[in-house]
Amino acid sequence: MPVLYGELGLSGTEIAQMTPWEAERRIKGYQKxxxxxxxxxxxxxxxxxxxxxxxxxxxxxxxxxxxxxxxxKGVTPSKRKRLMEFAEEMERRRALNRGNA
Incomplete structure (x- = not known):
């Protein structure tokens, strides 16, 4: 319940309308x-x-x-490589944008 109220900012009404499965999925998403x-x-x-x-x-x-x-767990070497490539690409774009400003 503290995660639902605090970190996810749900109201009592929203929590009451959720099924236990939905609440669990939201908590797991937050953890991830x-x-x-x-x-x-x-x-x-x-x-x-x-x-x-x-x-x-x-x-x-x-x-x-x-x-x-x-x-x-959960991060395979290929996924890690893709994440690194993505981060490097974002850094290149930021550097180009700073150069144009």
């Missing part, structure tokens, strides 16, 4: 979004900042070591 957010932050923000810091560690910090739960 949060897992993806942790993986994204570790991959594209936290690990690069640590690894490029003034005194970088002897061995590179991997996102998988920062948030292992986010990388345990």
């Amino acid at each position: 979004r949060m897992k993806n957010r942790r993986a994204f932050m570790a991959s594209f923000v936290t690990a690069p900042v640590i690894n490029s810091g003034f005194r970088a560690p002897k061995h590179a910090v991997l996102p998988e070591r920062l948030v292992p739960d986010a990388f345990r």
Whole structure:
């Protein structure tokens, strides 16, 4: 219930109209979004900042070591490669847009 009220912002009426299956699916969707957010932050923000810091560690910090739960299952190597390619493409587009501004 706290997830439905708090994180998903549903009202009591909306919750009352849902079936238990619908409530479970919404909660699982929220959990998946949060897992993806942790993986994204570790991959594209936290690990690069640590690894490029003034005194970088002897061995590179991997996102998988920062948030292992986010990388345990569900991401195949091919899907991970596609996600990386997508992120790189978005960065290229942002860089082009900054150059045009």
